[in-house]
Amino acid sequence: MIEHVVREVAAAGKGPGVLALWAQGQARHAGGDARLFATGTTGIVTQALKQAAQMGQPAGRRQ
Numbered sequence: 001m002i003e004h005v006v007r008e009v010a011a012a013g014k015g016p017g018v019l020a021l022w023a024q025g026q027a028r029h030a031g032g033d034a035r036l037f038a039t040g041t042t043g044i045v046t047q048a049l050k051q052a053a054q055m056g057q058p059a060g061r062r063q
Contacts, residue, residue, distance in 0.1 A: 006033050019045070 002018060009016035010033035017036030020026035026037050 002029070003032055009033075010035075 006016040006018065006029065015035045016033055017038060018025070018029045018034045020029060020037045020039060026039070029037070
């Protein structure tokens, strides 16, 4: 999904970017059309990532 969107943005002549918190993510997307990499997050993004990671866990195991 991300790769598809990045290709569409690049095809439109824009500089596509991705959130790559780890070197592995940056390396993966650098091989494609991504040009900009966000390597840090705000509290809002961090909270959203934590919530997404907890989805599917039993309610008693959520933090």
